[in-house]
Amino acid sequence: xxxxxxxxxxxxLTLVADRLKTRGFMLNTERFVALEHDRKHWHHRAESxxxxxxxxxxxxxxxxxxQQDTTELQEQVVTLKTELETAEYQLAQIEQQLEALSLxxxxxxxxxxxxxxxxxxxxxxxxxxxxxxxTGIDHIDLLEPYKxxxxxxxxxxxxxxxxILKGPVARLHRALTQYMxxxxxxxxxxxxxxxxxxxxxxxxxxGQLPKFEADLFCLKGERSLYLIxxxxxxLTNLVADTILQTDELPLKMMAHTPCFRSEAGSYGKDTxxxxxxxxxxxxxxxxxxxxxxxxxxxxxxxxHVSGLLSSLELPHRIxxxxxxxxGFASAQTFDLEVWLPGQARYREISSCSNFxxxxxxxxxxxxxxxxxxxxxxxxxLNGSGVAVGRALIAVIENHGTSEGCAIPQxxxxxxxxxxxxxxx
Numbered sequence: 001x002x003x004x005x006x007x008x009x010x011x012x013l014t015l016v017a018d019r020l021k022t023r024g025f026m027l028n029t030e031r032f033v034a035l036e037h038d039r040k041h042w043h044h045r046a047e048s049x050x051x052x053x054x055x056x057x058x059x060x061x062x063x064x065x066x067q068q069d070t071t072e073l074q075e076q077v078v079t080l081k082t083e084l085e086t087a088e089y090q091l092a093q094i095e096q097q098l099e100a101l102s103l104x105x106x107x108x109x110x111x112x113x114x115x116x117x118x119x120x121x122x123x124x125x126x127x128x129x130x131x132x133x134x135t136g137i138d139h140i141d142l143l144e145p146y147k148x149x150x151x152x153x154x155x156x157x158x159x160x161x162x163x164i165l166k167g168p169v170a171r172l173h174r175a176l177t178q179y180m181x182x183x184x185x186x187x188x189x190x191x192x193x194x195x196x197x198x199x200x201x202x203x204x205x206x207g208q209l210p211k212f213e214a215d216l217f218c219l220k221g222e223r224s225l226y227l228i229x230x231x232x233x234x235l236t237n238l239v240a241d242t243i244l245q246t247d248e249l250p251l252k253m254m255a256h257t258p259c260f261r262s263e264a265g266s267y268g269k270d271t272x273x274x275x276x277x278x279x280x281x282x283x284x285x286x287x288x289x290x291x292x293x294x295x296x297x298x299x300x301x302x303x304h305v306s307g308l309l310s311s312l313e314l315p316h317r318i319x320x321x322x323x324x325x326x327g328f329a330s331a332q333t334f335d336l337e338v339w340l341p342g343q344a345r346y347r348e349i350s351s352c353s354n355f356x357x358x359x360x361x362x363x364x365x366x367x368x369x370x371x372x373x374x375x376x377x378x379x380x381l382n383g384s385g386v387a388v389g390r391a392l393i394a395v396i397e398n399h400g401t402s403e404g405c406a407i408p409q410x411x412x413x414x415x416x417x418x419x420x421x422x423x424x
Contacts, residue, residue, distance in 0.1 A: 013027075016108060023109055025105070060074065110356070114322045115322060115323050116323060119322075122321050128309070138342030142423070159278075171415070173392050175414035177283070184283065190251075190253055192231075193255065194255050199224075202234065203216070206233050212328070242365060259280055280389045283384070294356065302318060308385065319335045320333075321334070330354070334353075341397045348390075349386050349390045350384035355382075360377040360378045
């Protein structure tokens, strides 16, 4: 399983190492060169032993046909069989080490991604909408007096970073979910209902395993299954081990699912409210495209999600992430950050990424024009369309008061036509 083109690693190792360094990853080139040297050595030994064995087998057949003695040749075949088994075993060991090394490698950033070490070097692409509340009451301060968000009861049930929504807030959450699904359907996304539990191989395919095991919830039983961190996992795996027809592409898929994340390493961050939870809901968008289509598909996804936020009358901005701030599997990423008056700053509500062929290589997802044509890896893309809980926060903090929440016009049909929802 190769995540980065193995030919590129072998032929342009220094270039790959330099590109990965821009995202803070130091490739152990000496180890790779040593493993590749050993791989070639044992591959040659195995091929040589097999060829000699085949040649001797033919000679034995000829000698037996003429009733001649084959004892000596048979002894040589036995020796070659041992040599072949040894070479194949050593080759398998080396290839396992190479695969383990390749699984550790993040994706190579696209050439036009800005260089940088952290979010401080991200680039503002566009700011959309007018900020009408530079500061405001936090959503928790608005909702807790009416007991519409029950954090203590959720903690008793499940521990920290879980919440229970009640009454009009639960209804607003549901309305946002339905509105988003309908909004994306009108843009041509096909809706899927997918499993919330997946096998480890599905998570390896999209890049969550093995690197992010600590961020996942694993259920142990007759077989180990993982709770999905995002619908990206089941949706993208729908094209695993497939050869698509080029004229089918791009595919545009979406799913509404709960998402489960342990939030490893985030202790002390965003502990108040709904912003960072172990369980939350999200509409996920996945595109499967040709390499020629994927750049345009990423731009269209970003603009589409921006349009969704604008339709909810939410000020936001589009950020292009620098090399050091992108996710492990991404070649290029744009984050959409919504304005939250309660925090008096923009916060991420959607992340849209082009993975190029990184996931497709893991998944063996390919396409071709005609039956006899050579196959080519597809490009995979995904984006949040969007995190429902964070959209709920944004709507409440940008449109809410201590009495209730003014409903954006686009959302009103999903709340019985009402333009205001009271907290009482």
